[in-house]
Amino acid sequence: MAPMGIRLSPLGVAVFCLLGLGVLYHLYSGFLAGRFSLFGLGGEPSGGAAGPAASADGGTVDLREMLAVSVLAAVRGGDEVRRVRESNVLHEKSKGKTREGADDKMTSGDVLSNRKMFYLLKTAFPNVQINTEEHVDATDQEVILWDRKIPEDILKEIATPQEVPAESVTVWIDPLDATQEYTEDLRKYVTTMVCVAVNGKPVLGVIHKPFSQYTAWAMVDRGSNVKARTAYNEKTPRIVVSRSHSGMVKQVALQTFGNQTTIIPAGGAGYKVLALLDVPDKSQEKADLYIHVTYIKKWDICAGNAILKALGGHMTTLSGEEISYTGADGVEGGLLASIRVNHQALVRKLPSLEKTGHK
Ligand SMILES: Nc1ncnc2c1ncn2[C@@H]1O[C@H](COP(=O)(O)O)[C@@H](OP(=O)(O)O)[C@H]1O
Numbered sequence: 001m002a003p004m005g006i007r008l009s010p011l012g013v014a015v016f017c018l019l020g021l022g023v024l025y026h027l028y029s030g031f032l033a034g035r036f037s038l039f040g041l042g043g044e045p046s047g048g049a050a051g052p053a054a055s056a057d058g059g060t061v062d063l064r065e066m067l068a069v070s071v072l073a074a075v076r077g078g079d080e081v082r083r084v085r086e087s088n089v090l091h092e093k094s095k096g097k098t099r100e101g102a103d104d105k106m107t108s109g110d111v112l113s114n115r116k117m118f119y120l121l122k123t124a125f126p127n128v129q130i131n132t133e134e135h136v137d138a139t140d141q142e143v144i145l146w147d148r149k150i151p152e153d154i155l156k157e158i159a160t161p162q163e164v165p166a167e168s169v170t171v172w173i174d175p176l177d178a179t180q181e182y183t184e185d186l187r188k189y190v191t192t193m194v195c196v197a198v199n200g201k202p203v204l205g206v207i208h209k210p211f212s213q214y215t216a217w218a219m220v221d222r223g224s225n226v227k228a229r230t231a232y233n234e235k236t237p238r239i240v241v242s243r244s245h246s247g248m249v250k251q252v253a254l255q256t257f258g259n260q261t262t263i264i265p266a267g268g269a270g271y272k273v274l275a276l277l278d279v280p281d282k283s284q285e286k287a288d289l290y291i292h293v294t295y296i297k298k299w300d301i302c303a304g305n306a307i308l309k310a311l312g313g314h315m316t317t318l319s320g321e322e323i324s325y326t327g328a329d330g331v332e333g334g335l336l337a338s339i340r341v342n343h344q345a346l347v348r349k350l351p352s353l354e355k356t357g358h359k
């Protein structure tokens with residue numbers, strides 16, 4: 001007899017225990033399943049097993065992880081760029097002509113850097129769209145595993161992950177910007193670049209200088225390792241422009257800002273964006289604005305656009321339109337890049353491309 005006159009039947013106790021065990025089993029198996037799905041979504045803390053960071057069904061990707069892999073890809077690609085340049089065997093070729101009739105050059109540096117950068121990003125994020133300047137040889141695949149470590153400088157600036165749908169992401173890779181200058185051994189202009197756009201908007205960018213081992217990165221609304229300078233000259237700006245695809249840019253700049261304006265011809269869109277920022281690299285010239293008037297491709301400008309946007313600057317067409325980083329590769333309306341100045345006032349000052357004969 002149990003206390004208070006309640007009698008426990010042995011069968012009842014056994015059924016009760018079995019039910020309890022069932023509940024425990026259910027809870028525990030649910031917990032394990034949760035652990036596995038977290039791992040598949042890249043939710044495992046950094047330092048976990050190497051391998052893809054996105055789930056197999058498309059799912060989501062973490063932009064902070066994408067930034068870490070983008071920095072690694074730019075550095076690894078840059079190692080190839082440097083190695084080929086130092087070997088002096090560039091295997092220089094022309095891929096065709098630009099609209100203005102210049103050779104569109106390619107070297108072993110472009111190809112080998114592209115292979116490293118593309119496969120690093122593709123292996124880590126198999127479900128995202130990656131657009132790259134160079135052809136990817138599917139018969140020459142390289143599986144490069146990311147060790148899933150997020151560098152300390154990124155963790156310090158960006159404390160939490162940021163998940164977005166994988167299908168909303170477009171990655172743009174430029175495995176060697178300033179190829180023309182690379183063939184002329186003008187090393188300071190050369191960069192490797194990665195950009196991540198979400199729904200066409202540039203959200204993170206990496207510009208790496210392989211010959212001085214300097215890397216700038218930034219993520220919109222989250223953080224950066226680079227900043228704007230304190231002052232910019234809007235009245236008589238120093239304007240950085242293309243040295244090998246210039247078109248009428250000098251005439252446009254002088255007509256808009258007057259003869260007192262200094263024009264700085266330079267190679268590479270990555271280099272020219274860095275010219276607007278506070279970059280410690282000694283080989284880097286400084287400018288107040290970057291203007292481009294001829295056709296240009298999105299892999300050349302997306303990383304710079306993301307970095308400028310993250311730091312409060314702007315990169316638009318010459319008529320002030322935002323550039324969408326999905327769909328077609330090309331940008332027709334020229335470029336105006338600025339920071340800490342009145343961008344819209346500059347747009348109003350500039351002549352339209354129709355008047356300059358570029359449209
Ligand atoms: N009119 C044009 N047509 C095609 N590509 C152009 C171009 N103007 C600039 N570019 C590309 O944009 C990048 C920066 O150009 P620039 O150094 O002249 O400012 C270079 O990229 P790559 O070196 O990656 O090919 C260059 O090829």
Ligand SMILES: [Mg+2]
Nearest residue numbers: 174177178300
């Ligand atoms: Mg380029």
